[in-house]
Amino acid sequence: MPSPFPGMNPWLEHPHVWHDFHSAYLPMLRAQLARRVSPTYAVKIDENVYIHEEGAEARGWFRPDLGLVHRGSEAVVRPAAGAIAAPVPLRLPAEDVERLLYLEIVDGRGGELITVVELLSPTNKRRGDNRTSYLNKRRTILSGDVNLVEIDLLRGGPPMPVMDRPACAYSVLVGRSERWPEVDFWPIGPRDPLPVIPVPLRRPDEDARLDLKAALDQVYDDAAYQYRIYDEPPEPPLTPEDQAWAREFVPRPA
Numbered sequence: 001m002p003s004p005f006p007g008m009n010p011w012l013e014h015p016h017v018w019h020d021f022h023s024a025y026l027p028m029l030r031a032q033l034a035r036r037v038s039p040t041y042a043v044k045i046d047e048n049v050y051i052h053e054e055g056a057e058a059r060g061w062f063r064p065d066l067g068l069v070h071r072g073s074e075a076v077v078r079p080a081a082g083a084i085a086a087p088v089p090l091r092l093p094a095e096d097v098e099r100l101l102y103l104e105i106v107d108g109r110g111g112e113l114i115t116v117v118e119l120l121s122p123t124n125k126r127r128g129d130n131r132t133s134y135l136n137k138r139r140t141i142l143s144g145d146v147n148l149v150e151i152d153l154l155r156g157g158p159p160m161p162v163m164d165r166p167a168c169a170y171s172v173l174v175g176r177s178e179r180w181p182e183v184d185f186w187p188i189g190p191r192d193p194l195p196v197i198p199v200p201l202r203r204p205d206e207d208a209r210l211d212l213k214a215a216l217d218q219v220y221d222d223a224a225y226q227y228r229i230y231d232e233p234p235e236p237p238l239t240p241e242d243q244a245w246a247r248e249f250v251p252r253p254a
Helices: 015-037 129-143 212-223 240-247
Strands: 041-053 068-070 095-107 113-119 147-152 170-175 184-188 196-199 208-211
Touching (some): 015 041, 015 212, 147 196, 208 212
Parallel strands (some): 113 147
Antiparallel strands (some): 041 095, 068 095, 095 113, 196 208
């Protein structure tokens, strides 16, 4: 069954659900785009890798059972007989490696990068080194003759900077390399439908079309989310008015 909400489903934003949704949503977007742009272009999945040191704020809601590698305590290795002992034995901080998918549209023959499609995650939006790293990547993409599509389906965390950004819960930014720093922007409210958005290609080719709601519905159906995501309230919380509205769409237990 499709998601019961006309737009973004706020229960998908919960930290226990989001990583699973993110990992499934990007391949669904890739499948849509590949049907529309092949064989002139190829659509590839790549990943951003974020390192979180033990005890650092950036660790956030990492989930070691969902695409994260945790290097914790290991067996003690004692020096062999006759080995030279170090004056101070220390340990490097444990690290968690978080891998977040994104899409690249490349030339079907030469492999030249044309467009990057990013789906933001809490790691991108939370203030700190990882946000700075993402913003540097964003700037490099658009100043390097590459288009950018940035999809933000998370209410939590400060939004990515855009001058004169209208207040909104979710958003889509489409940056065309030839117009940088001007961008096209879709503000989306909690009750608004998710739009069909343009994905820029190489000029003079027409934009591809990406149906965000159709992809969300397919992931929701494939994952059978209706049976397991509604036991807890949305996180971040909705306003009382939006919470009352949203409850009308939540499936009732059988």
